[in-house]
Amino acid sequence: MLSGAGIYVMLDVSLPLNGSIDRSSPSWSTNLLDEYTTTISAFTKYDNMLAYNIGNEVINLVSNTNAAPFVKAAARDIKAFLKGIGSSTMVGYSAVDGDADFRNTLAEYMTCGDDSIAVDIYGLNNYEWCGNETLSSSHWDTITSGFSGLPVATYMSEFGCITSPPRLWTEVTALFASPVSDVFSGGVAFSYFPTADDYGMITISADGNSVQTSDDFTRLAAEYNSTTPPNTPTQSAAPAASTIGCPAENDTLLASSTLPPTPDESVCNCINENAFACLLKQSSANEPIIVGSLTDYACSLLGSNNASCDAIAGNGTSGVYGALSMCSPAIKLSYAMSAYYELNPVDSSCDFAGNASLSTNKPNTAQDASAAASSCLAQEPSGGVFTPSASSAQTASSTGSSGSASASSSSKSGSATSVGVNGLAVGLSLVGVLVGGLVGIGAHL
Numbered sequence: 001m002l003s004g005a006g007i008y009v010m011l012d013v014s015l016p017l018n019g020s021i022d023r024s025s026p027s028w029s030t031n032l033l034d035e036y037t038t039t040i041s042a043f044t045k046y047d048n049m050l051a052y053n054i055g056n057e058v059i060n061l062v063s064n065t066n067a068a069p070f071v072k073a074a075a076r077d078i079k080a081f082l083k084g085i086g087s088s089t090m091v092g093y094s095a096v097d098g099d100a101d102f103r104n105t106l107a108e109y110m111t112c113g114d115d116s117i118a119v120d121i122y123g124l125n126n127y128e129w130c131g132n133e134t135l136s137s138s139h140w141d142t143i144t145s146g147f148s149g150l151p152v153a154t155y156m157s158e159f160g161c162i163t164s165p166p167r168l169w170t171e172v173t174a175l176f177a178s179p180v181s182d183v184f185s186g187g188v189a190f191s192y193f194p195t196a197d198d199y200g201m202i203t204i205s206a207d208g209n210s211v212q213t214s215d216d217f218t219r220l221a222a223e224y225n226s227t228t229p230p231n232t233p234t235q236s237a238a239p240a241a242s243t244i245g246c247p248a249e250n251d252t253l254l255a256s257s258t259l260p261p262t263p264d265e266s267v268c269n270c271i272n273e274n275a276f277a278c279l280l281k282q283s284s285a286n287e288p289i290i291v292g293s294l295t296d297y298a299c300s301l302l303g304s305n306n307a308s309c310d311a312i313a314g315n316g317t318s319g320v321y322g323a324l325s326m327c328s329p330a331i332k333l334s335y336a337m338s339a340y341y342e343l344n345p346v347d348s349s350c351d352f353a354g355n356a357s358l359s360t361n362k363p364n365t366a367q368d369a370s371a372a373a374s375s376c377l378a379q380e381p382s383g384g385v386f387t388p389s390a391s392s393a394q395t396a397s398s399t400g401s402s403g404s405a406s407a408s409s410s411s412k413s414g415s416a417t418s419v420g421v422n423g424l425a426v427g428l429s430l431v432g433v434l435v436g437g438l439v440g441i442g443a444h445l
Contacts, residue, residue: 065109
């Protein structure tokens with residue numbers, strides 16, 4: 001229907017609860033990669049897909065800009081996936097607005113580097129134009145100037161202030177005229193559908209069979225109809241593609257230039273099946289709150305025994321990522337529970353309020369677990385970055401991909417650090433391999 005009307009679609013591939021990068025405990029993991037690529041695979045049959053959005057306002061404060069490397073890694077891997085299946089659909093990100101330094105630096109970070117790691121289209125959710133504003137009073141002049149050096153297409157991914165009703169939509173004229181149109185390629189008025197905070201422009205009948213548009217919708221349509229979009233420069237006259245260098249970590253950007261590795265489900269599943277003694281039950285694996293709270297608890301037990309969860313943690317500021325930081329929350333939890341079981345190898349150490357059980361393939365000794373983990377980790381491609389395949393996304397293991405992205409991925413003691421085997425308690429062979437072996441892998445911008 002949309003294709004027939006000449007309408008192109010920009011699709012969010014992340015889900016609110018368990019299918020998006022969690023700004024409070026960010027990770028780029030196998031379950032998210034599977035979710036995103038499976039969604040994309042379902043839409044490749046349509047000829048009007050313009051872009052896939054890999055995140056919307058994941059970063060909303062300077063204090064959580066440490067999540068930016070994980071979002072950028074997601075863009076890198078989804079771009080590689082699309083290229084691998086012969087798709088030219090773009091990959092985008094929609095950012096929250098903020099003060100100029102925060103807004104501009106984040107935009108530069110997400111669009112920096114070569115084509116393999118920069119998003120193709122960058123959106124800004126902006127609600128500063130309220131009523132009869134001007135370029136100056138709405139700060140659109142400052143925003144436009146700040147984005148003028150970005151090397152990719154930009155657009156207002158959300159606009160439509162509701163704090164000064166009625167919504168006059170006079171920003172539409174500004175959006176499609178210079179100087180704004182010299183930088184921004186249009187925008188999306190929010191929201192067609194009803195929202196809890198009254199941004200919606202339609203009312204759906206109780207039986208769901210009819211729609212009534214509001215005065216907001218009528219005024220918006222009138223503004224669009226009275227506006228002539230710019231038609232310059234022509235495609236042939238457009239400047240050649242360019243790149244910008246990535247900003248260094250600073251007061252408004254707590255993000256490393258080293259990105260997390262591509263999540264490798266085969267490696268994660270191999271370790272889960274062969275190196276872990278204590279496994280999370282499948283009935284609990286799809287419960288984000290249970291997985292998150294148990295991970296925190298298991299990691300606190302390790303901390304009390306001079307061990308840590310560094311192997312499953314990732315630090316976007318230091319650019320250090322544990323060997324299992326790419327795995328699903330369920331596998332990360334199984335790691336923490338297994339490490340604790342190694343410290344206290346009795347059946348009661350693998351119960352966790354009935355949410356765990358001993359593996360039928362439990363390693364006989366800590367040394368066996370260490371050898372199995374080493375063998376699995378050796379399968380990972382050199383450098384940790386590779387092109388995800390469609391087949392792996394569509395045949396994801398239920399054990400490896402279950403669990404929520406919102407579950408904790410770091411220990412209570414803080415961020416991941418490079419810890420050698422010799423610094424661990426005697427007997428923690430599994431922990432030693434995973435923490436001492438591959439911490440810090442990833443792609444440098």
